[in-house]
Amino acid sequence: MNPKISDFGLARTFGGNQIESNTNRVVGTYGYMAPEYAGNGIFSIKSDVYSFGVLVLEIVSGEKNRGFVHEEHSNNLIGHAWELQNEGRSMELVAKCLGESINVSQVLRSIHVGLLCVQRHPEDRPTMPSVIMMLGGEGPLPSPKEPGFYVGNSTQGFYDGSYGISSNSEPSITKLNGT
Template structure:
């Protein structure tokens, strides 16, 4: 869910672009953003992809089951475009028409900025908080308020 929609209830054509970017990263990784767990950090999938991209190690995001059967340049381009789609601010995200063009050609891509909903905690931060406050549980209850337009 795009940050502007989750926080303020603002919906635009760029909201769907954000969701598309998340789906692209999920497909490449083979895991869902929600519930993504990594043994070395507590980033969500978007944060993990962002960190790998900044370190020049984007291919480590690729699902292990794909092995050597990938087209490296297409996968790297898909990750890059996925990160462009999940930008924090809607005006920084491309349009879907631009996304289609970026995925379909080999031209240069703009550099992505820090994504929205980037979670940057370390395992140490999590261990400290859970030992200080005891156990916790997830409340899976949600309440939706419907308002007419």
């Protein structure tokens, strides 16, 4: 599969046959970068899947991942969605402005797929063609594993509460702002 066909982000900058790359300079916007990329500069088409998952959760909730603050915990939007999913309360994530006009089963499916996309380990994340099929389908979905940048019971240490990066390789971070 050509990574340029399914992915919308940084995967386009790599050669068509490249599955993974390691960069010396990490470029992107905090809150959307996959943990393996933000922490170690390792980028793959699964990094774009992570970013897509963040966008799905943002659309459903009407909140931005970056700067998300919840009064009861220190998790970001991803961690908040993960905890609600585990407690069977995913509908609490849905933006109030959507009101009664939503298709509940489709919204719950979108949250579930979003959480599959933001799983901590790239190999656990689906491919973009799979994501499209899952969003449009009605079949059962696999259970998502713990997401990246989750504060709760995380033992990986990627997230320090402010999207600071802990890494031995000390990559530089450049924030890109859209116009």
